Amino acid sequence: MTTLQPPAATGPRQAPPAARRDRRSWTGWGFIGPFVAVFALVFLAPIVYSIYLSLFRDQLIGGTTFVGLDNYQQAFQDERFWAALGRVTLFLCVQVPIMLGIALLAALALDSGRLYGKSFFRITIFLPYAVPAVVATLMWGFMYGTKYGLVGDINGAFGVTLPDPLSPDLVLASIGNIVTWEFVGYNMLIFYSALRVIPNSLYEAAEIDGAGQLRVITAIKLPAIRGALVIATIFSIIGSFQLFNEPNILRPLARNALTTDYTPNFYTYSLSFNGQQHNYSATVAIIMGLITMVIAYVVQLRGMRKGA
Amino acid sequence: MSTPLTTASPAAPAKVPGRGAPKLRTTRRRTAGKPRRSVLLTVLTSLIVLYTVVPLVWLVINATKTQTGLADSSGMWFADDFALWDNIRDTFTYHDGVFGRWLLNTLLYVVLGAGGATFLAVLGGYALAKFDFPGKRGVFATVIGAVAVPGTALAVPTFLMFSKMGLTDTPWAVIIPSLVSPFGLYLMWVFATEAIPTELLEAARIDGAGEARTFFTVALPLLAPGIVTVLLFTTVATWNNYFLPLIMLKDPDWYPLTLGLSAWNSQAETIGGEVIFNLVITGSLLTILPLIVAFLLLQKYWQSGLAAGSVKE
Numbered sequence: 001m002t003t004l005q006p007p008a009a010t011g012p013r014q015a016p017p018a019a020r021r022d023r024r025s026w027t028g029w030g031f032i033g034p035f036v037a038v039f040a041l042v043f044l045a046p047i048v049y050s051i052y053l054s055l056f057r058d059q060l061i062g063g064t065t066f067v068g069l070d071n072y073q074q075a076f077q078d079e080r081f082w083a084a085l086g087r088v089t090l091f092l093c094v095q096v097p098i099m100l101g102i103a104l105l106a107a108l109a110l111d112s113g114r115l116y117g118k119s120f121f122r123i124t125i126f127l128p129y130a131v132p133a134v135v136a137t138l139m140w141g142f143m144y145g146t147k148y149g150l151v152g153d154i155n156g157a158f159g160v161t162l163p164d165p166l167s168p169d170l171v172l173a174s175i176g177n178i179v180t181w182e183f184v185g186y187n188m189l190i191f192y193s194a195l196r197v198i199p200n201s202l203y204e205a206a207e208i209d210g211a212g213q214l215r216v217i218t219a220i221k222l223p224a225i226r227g228a229l230v231i232a233t234i235f236s237i238i239g240s241f242q243l244f245n246e247p248n249i250l251r252p253l254a255r256n257a258l259t260t261d262y263t264p265n266f267y268t269y270s271l272s273f274n275g276q277q278h279n280y281s282a283t284v285a286i287i288m289g290l291i292t293m294v295i296a297y298v299v300q301l302r303g304m305r306k307g308a
Numbered sequence: 309m310s311t312p313l314t315t316a317s318p319a320a321p322a323k324v325p326g327r328g329a330p331k332l333r334t335t336r337r338r339t340a341g342k343p344r345r346s347v348l349l350t351v352l353t354s355l356i357v358l359y360t361v362v363p364l365v366w367l368v369i370n371a372t373k374t375q376t377g378l379a380d381s382s383g384m385w386f387a388d389d390f391a392l393w394d395n396i397r398d399t400f401t402y403h404d405g406v407f408g409r410w411l412l413n414t415l416l417y418v419v420l421g422a423g424g425a426t427f428l429a430v431l432g433g434y435a436l437a438k439f440d441f442p443g444k445r446g447v448f449a450t451v452i453g454a455v456a457v458p459g460t461a462l463a464v465p466t467f468l469m470f471s472k473m474g475l476t477d478t479p480w481a482v483i484i485p486s487l488v489s490p491f492g493l494y495l496m497w498v499f500a501t502e503a504i505p506t507e508l509l510e511a512a513r514i515d516g517a518g519e520a521r522t523f524f525t526v527a528l529p530l531l532a533p534g535i536v537t538v539l540l541f542t543t544v545a546t547w548n549n550y551f552l553p554l555i556m557l558k559d560p561d562w563y564p565l566t567l568g569l570s571a572w573n574s575q576a577e578t579i580g581g582e583v584i585f586n587l588v589i590t591g592s593l594l595t596i597l598p599l600i601v602a603f604l605l606l607q608k609y610w611q612s613g614l615a616a617g618s619v620k621e
Binding site for chain 2 (some may be wrong): 008025026027028029030031032034035036038039041042043044045046047049050053100102105106107109113115116118121122123127128129130131132133134135136138139140146148150152153156179181183185208244245248251252268269272273278281282285289292293296307
């Protein structure tokens, strides 16, 4: 992702070219070498290996054979894969805007300086980030219960019958709520950090022009944090496409709704660990990886170009 | 994979917005300096806080109930008997104290995994910020590019590779992949660029200090707030890790807390399995407490570390 620009290239403390050239040596490798070595082992090697796996097929008769792109062809005709992809796409289109919208409102409220007890708000909204997905899902799962959970309490107290959050129709929304809860504060902090470094001179200029709050937000704040918005969007897209933990942990409570191919990640997991179809599983994973990268790239291009 | 937390792109605020936009000619002038505090805005933001806090409050309240109390009482209020201490004791003694074992495993993964990840990120970030070496651009491009690859694509092949190396079902299978934090590397790079004056390093070298000595005595102390930040975020990533241990570990003796809790939760489903939701809830509370305390106590450090990551005037 090129949004993350190398600070060395723009930093004010950049050493003069002559001095830099002097130090151009292999010394730096002594420091970055260990990182690169582990990175190669746990990032690069698996990627290469997974491409290799996707070109083979393990058959009962004949053992492992090279099949070229057959696995990819199979995946493109695999309805279970497309259904899973459709689900996470729907999730992405609904959950991500809601989550980022709430996070942005919270960040703008913090930045406005008009809140009583600002630091309390900042730390409290951020806290769920420290809660593991497992615990978050267990908590919400208990609360979703129509018998003993909070939903059950509400039903009992008001004599109503709320729809079951874990029914097949609603379970995706319920998962969306859990993910939103987990990451609103995290995204808020990204936006807030970006808002804080807007130079004061811009606000002073706006004040001289007599711009109102809303105008300051649309004309100064939002354009200034576009980079942060794009990055948060990209990470949310990656997160949505990788959805696994929440449905997997919620599954004991909603076995009918959450099938083992509920999300693409869930599907590759079950293919590999329940079905022993490692080669096909790797293929599906690579396709998902490529789709994610393409979408992330498009978002970045569009986000950075807009209004520039 | 850990979710990287990245602050604004350094180049973002450089633009002058509003240029060319029609000037608003209103006579209303806001008073300079601090804006007035608003009750309405505070109340509205409190709604978000409420949403954040309700599940946590629910967890605390329900950790005080017995298994029967859970079923009989309202979720948002206490049951008749206060069983928190009993629950905590039972959590630690159930099944020969396996919860304690999981806690120690988690600590092991955090100390070696998150500690190691932070160490590698600090070294690497320092190298990227203060040295010019062959292949530097390539390293950065590869690391950033790989971040966009979803963890899914890596999980299965990593498992198969580790399985061939005989590493699955050992702590190493969890620790080694935790050692890489691209976000940590990026943050340390930005941080080291800002925090360590190059002249200081030159001076140390002129004084005859070797590279290692220069790093440990001159650079490291200056990097402290950045290190705390990276350490905190890698700790969260390791402490909360679920997917990686799930695929790598079969033996419950090596489970981290997250995997153990999830196993206890699904135990209710198995035939003849004892229903221990009260222990699941109390165990969950015990699991999140250390991290929440760490975030609260170290606020000053990690917030300044994050802010530094986005400062670029």
